[in-house]
Amino acid sequence: MTTALAPRPEPSASAEPCTPAEFEARLRAVTQERYHDRHPFNLRMHSGDLTPAELRRWIANRFHYQRHLPVKDALITAKLDTSALRRMWLRRIEDHDGREEGEGGIERWLRLGEAAGLNRETLLRADDVLPGVRLAVDGYVNFCRHRPPLEAIAASLTELAAPDLMRTRIDAFERHYRWIEADGLAYFRTRVDQGRRDSGEALGLVLAWARTRDGQERAVAALRFKCEVLWSLLDAVEAAGSREENP
Template identity: 75%
Template sequence: MTTTLAPLTEPWSPAEFEARLRAVGEARYHDRHPFNVRMHQGDLTRTEVRSWITNRFHYQRHIPVKDALITAKLDSPRLRRMWLRRIEDHDGRSEGEGGIERWLRLGEAAGLDRRTLLSGEDVLPGVRMAVDGYVNFCRLRPTLEAVAASLTELTAPDLMRRRIEAFERHYPWISAEGLGYFRTRVDQGRRDSTEALDLVLQWARTRTDQEKALAALSFKCDVLWSLLDAVQYAGRSEQAGGPGRLGQDDRREPK
């Protein structure tokens, strides 16, 4: 009689696995970072807001790059068409369209020069390292992990809604037209996260694969957290009297 041994560790059910993925975002997403908390409370100076816009743009402009790397890993036309839409969302179909363009308009609404944003000359070293780490992760890791890392989008729509409200309430010096990126990402983020979650639930059939997906999502949370660490540290240095010391016009907006 032949005895079939059960795996040492059974995979989680799809429902439990999904719950664990969502729990990573709930516990570790960068909406909990002190810098984001201060942003939503209206406690950032103009200089801090502009620094965040500048450095976050370095991340934004690399989103279609990492999505191109993921697209190249997909093994069916259907999946490639689905993922290519993400690139189009950010790059647009033509000049003057897409999420990258909308982020540039946010920068202009906040008083930043478009050419300076595009040059990347003011991007912090820590931000460069975080973004490079994420792009290389998507280049080098298997498809499951690269797609799982994108599941920070599960939490993004709620963050976008809070951000729109915070900017309208606390930072009226940024025109409403500059908030177009956030408004667009509410629906796009919900669609993207639903598609990616379905793929991860389909592909991660063993406990090992499920744990790799969770680790990938945790890594992505660390990337976003590290980006804000760099921006926050630079802001503290400036407020302490370091390079780029804040002027009187950069003090917090009255509430």
């Protein structure tokens, strides 16, 4: 992350666990301090300072992240040991992939790209995805592949901050990027309610499962890692623009 944040001294893993309220406060503090709404690129986006080329670059590279969300959710689903939990998490895959062709969050992101003047086939081919973005996305998918359910689900808790970000983004696009057709903002509108629902479910699981101090520390570390993934993605997008300005 490009913004320096002073590391907090961590207690011993053998210490008494935090109370549920204390643990939840720690998780929420991670998103408040480290979520990518504070990244300089997002700040410029929301202030209306991005050029069309910068916005299109972000849409194209963020799509690489979006299309891998159902992949990581499938990996998490395979780790869950009850039908009720699998049904809960399977809904996330459906949210992204849709029940039928032409539905779901991935489709809505493609329509955002088209509304911004990008070609759908170009987005799907991923020819313009930056190496740093590929690395960040691969890191997140592999984290969910190899870590236990507690950590994989805790990493998803960046969704605690997503509804507010979506509302900020809708306002910014309507104010500053009116050249993008309004229908293209459907992804952001849908994620306000989905993010609130999903984060509530995931938070309930993490609070229930992390009963030891060690489990709580691993959950907090997982959420920090996910914040770093999102931050790194924007670092790569911003650096690409700087290289174009200063060849």
